[in-house]
Amino acid sequence: MAGNVVTAASAEQRAAWFDGAMPQVERVRPGLWSIPVPIPINPLRYVLVYALEIPDGVAIIDAGWNTDEAYAALVAGLGTAGYEIGDVKSVLVTHMHPDHYGLAGRVREGSGAWIGLHEADARLLHDRYDEDAMVSLIDLQRRQLVKCGVPGLTADELAQASKSVRDFVTMVMPDRLIEDGERLELPGWDLRALWTPGHTPGHLCFVEPERKLLFSGDHVLAKITPHVAAHPQSGPNPLADYLGSLREIGGLDVDEVLPAHEFRFLDLAARIDYVIAHHEERLAEIERAVAESPGLTCWDIATRLSWSRPWETIPLYMRRTANNETLAHLVWLEARGLLTRVPGEPGDPDLWFPPGSPHPPSP
Known part of the structure; x- marks a missing residue:
């Protein structure tokens, strides 16, 4: 659903979104870069990867899909910021979806970076992306669709609708499990993890209190409401999780929200009120x-x-x-x-x- 009007923090990003174009690499703040990485055949078009400068390189938040085009865009974006893929020291992944986790393994191969993910998403990776394990997950989804009243042949087709995204993920396990409230060891940054389940069971946001920034992943976006669905990997009541974690972050003292899609924006509390409504x-x-x-x-x-x-x-x-x-x-x-x-x-x-x-x- 299209959202209420929010104040964009970047006029250029907002214009690119509404023009159907790719935004440019942007220097958001000193030591912080926004790098658009394309998503193939998807109305969201791109993931905004954030690069945080640290003394010996950069840490990135999210990575993008595992395609050559996406990898090239990430490398080029890092180059604009003055870095190479080998300078990436850590990949902080907001959640397990392919447009966020897919390239993480390839980045690790090229840089030796460690990958961090919340435990609730990490334990689902094998069943979601291992080709043999996916068979059981697809069958569970088909059974759920039948229980929902989807006609048999349609249920068979819909149960396999996400199978093709497996090709956009390098199936690796994270090196570290990031906990709720954890302060990440990134020199020069006071970056803290916030567990915000709903979109996925282990979705993470990252807040930087000193700079008053919230890296919101897919939890809060400027224009659309994120997909919150019941399915075999969602947990028993994902909407309750989502609304609860929305309210948890509603009182954060932040000036700017840096989401994984669309464009950066202000007015976090007002946007949360709208999404809840x-x-x-x-x-x-x-x-x-x-x-x-x-x-x-x-x-x-x-x-x-x-x-x-x-x-x-x-x-x-x-x-x-x-x-x-x-x-x-x-x-x-x-x-x-x-x-x-x-x-x-x-x-x-x-x-x-x-x-x-x-x-x-x-x-």
């Missing part, structure tokens, strides 16, 4: 849909919600995203007793009802 609106919309037609499946509900385009025009693979986001909201409502789920038999979908409403008993 968006989810509250979506929760209310789902409650209304179920009240009007008790006994819907998750897939049924997803087709009735307001998206950025008509449901019929949403590409099939993106309908899985919409379904799983809908499920995350249903789980949140169920946990608070605002909706009731009637589990289906194996092979049959779960059905959703208002609390206390009459519904057919489970077979």
Whole structure:
């Protein structure tokens, strides 16, 4: 969903985003650089990698997809800042998605840098990116889609929709597990990790209190709300995690937010208020849909919600995203007793009802 109007911290980045162009490498502050790294075949177009100068080189936050084009852009961006790939001493990864983690292994190969990730994401890497283990994860996703009411052949196709991204990740394990509240050992920086689960179970933001900067990864973006979905690797209630961690960072004393996509912006608290209000609106919309037609499946509900385009025009693979986001909201409502789920038999979908409403008993 498109967001409220925020104040851009970089007019050039904002203009590039709205023009559909790649932004330039920028010197954000003394010793801090923003490097756009392209994402292939993706509406987000690029990841903003941040390079932090330290006495013996640079530390980078996120890395990009594992493609030759992305690697070349990262190398060129470091060159603009006066560094080479061999100068990278650490890769601090906000979360495990391919556009953030994919190049980390290749950077380590070229520099000897250590890779840091939160433990909650690190333990999911093998099942997510190992080619043999992915088979089991795809089957779990297919079963979940069937429980959501997705027709069988469509569920088979959607379950494999993310398989192709495996090619954009160098499958390596992190060298260090970064903990919530940890102060990173980066000379000249007071950089601290904040565990902000929701988009992934182990998503991290990094705050620099002295400079009043927040590196927000995908947790808070300027224009869109990040994907928060229920799926086999999401944890039991990802939307509760997300909203809770949003509120946790809402009181931070920061002047500027440096996200992984779109453009840098100000007004963190106002942006968080808007995102929370968006989810509250979506929760209310789902409650209304179920009240009007008790006994819907998750897939049924997803087709009735307001998206950025008509449901019929949403590409099939993106309908899985919409379904799983809908499920995350249903789980949140169920946990608070605002909706009731009637589990289906194996092979049959779960059905959703208002609390206390009459519904057919489970077979």
